[in-house]
Amino acid sequence: MIRIYNTLTGKMDEFKPLVKDEVSMYVCGPTVYNYIHIGNARPAIFFDTIRRYFEYRGYKVKYVQNFTDVDDKMIKKSNEEGITLKEVADKYIAAYFEDTSKVNLKEEGMIRPRATDYIDHMIKLIETLIEKDYAYEVNGDVYFNVENYKDEYGKLSKQNIDDLNSGSRVDINEIKKSPLDFALWKNAKPGEPSWKSPWGEGRPGWHIECSAMSNELLGKTFDIHGGGQDLIFPHHENEIAQSKCSTGGDFARYWIHNGYINIKGEKMSKSLGNFFLLRDVLKEYSGNVLRFFILSSHYRKPIDFSEEELKQSKTGLERIENAIIRANEVLKYAMEEDGIKGEELNEVLKVSKEKFVSGMDEDFNTAMGIGAIFELVKELNKTIENKKFSQEGMDVIKNTVEFIIEVLENVLGVKLTLETKVEDLTKELIEFILKLRTDVRNEKNWALSDKIRDGLSELGIKIKDGKDKTQWSI
Ligand SMILES: [Zn+2]
DSSP states (O other): OOEEEETTTTEEEEOOOSSTTEEEEEEOOOBSSSOOBHHHHHHHHHHHHHHHHHHHTTOEEEEEEOBBOOSHHHHHHHHHHTSOHHHHHHHHHHHHHHHHGGGTOOOTTOBOOBGGGGHHHHHHHHHHHHHTTSEEEETTEEEEOGGGGTTTTTTTTTOOHHHHHHHSOOOTTOOSSSTTOOEEEEEOOTTSOOBOOTTSSEEEOSTHHHHHHHHHHHOSEEEEEEEEGGGIIIIIHHHHHHHHHHHOSOEEEEEEEEOOEEETTEEOOTTTTOOOBHHHHHHHSOHHHHHHHHHTSOTTSOEEOOHHHHHHHHHHHHHHHHHHHHHHHHHHHOEEEEEEOOHHHHHHHHHHHHHHHHHHHBTOOHHHHHHHHHHHHHHHHHHTTSSOEOHHHHHHHHHHHHHHHIIIIIISOOOOOOSHHHHHHHHHHHHHHHHHHHHHHHTTOHHHHHHHHHHHHHTTOEEEEOSSOEEEEO
């Protein structure tokens, strides 16, 4: 049984899909006016992991994540760079795929709509809202009428309408009926991209796009809606209002929100200027390390992002990889009839499997899942210190290695580096031996220097003494 912390109910709810063995999921995607920062990478990685886990548990997943390709920031960028809105979107969507391909997002079967491809559908929804008196037009703008939905509005963000009303400023120039009313359609300003509508040339407000795309692609009621915590209000609250009032469906049944990424205790954001672009982080660390780092925390908790934390994740991942590399070596040669049977490892393997699944079943606790893997790795390391293993023992080691690889690569999406490391080590060893040889030469011990050179030559490693450095080749 999978349980989900549902922002809408404020508690852990048992997941019961609308259609048996199927999951429909919508996640708000990035506005494509810039390269993505790691605050955008967190939901991309986490919801990809949810998708993988549902599939691991036998569900068929229909996963939609949109690109917002029209809003104030997009228009500003288009003016700044002197290119069209579509060119801005094309450029940064390509950059998005270039960056996220390195953190192993599963693109197969994913649906990634662009908002501007759904303008007609948005207009239809807005017309329905006006007909049902949930929206009104003023001078080419259309607003949602929160007053007519006040019993429900604020349920997701756990705020009541009176608090929201008293907390919002009333602008004298305001043409809205109430300060809480939000734009569904905006009258075109000179020089802005616009679309034809029953209210004249204009463009959609931000929130309506997700209502339109989810309705078109997943229907009026679907299983899961996700996004970052900062989207709960007003964006998701407004999506619910628009969707329920226009389609009459229940909209999303489970709401999942991931926490922030903090830098030195402060929320990372573009406006504060304390953000890291994903592509810059990936210059220093592999996408697998970053992914492992992000999944090492529970998704609802904030993550403190620092070089130190990333290094720790890198070391942790290497510990797992090294254990598997060593175990694979053992599997090659250490079979002996009277060797050990690996009963203890088998016991820990069983427990770790259970812990991994129960952790993930309980609100996708990847931190617990990774903890279970580390416990298993510890026992694996202990076991392979023995020199000889019976067939039974070999089978246990093999099963352990297969389990670790399967959950890390298929469920958590962290690809392991199991071969190139040995090559790296070889290079480092050769460099080390050559350094020793240089020391020997400085001491004018030519005999030993030649012995090292001949020894390397026998292994197929040719060396050439240069002025400052000794070159080598295989
Ligand atoms: Zn959205």
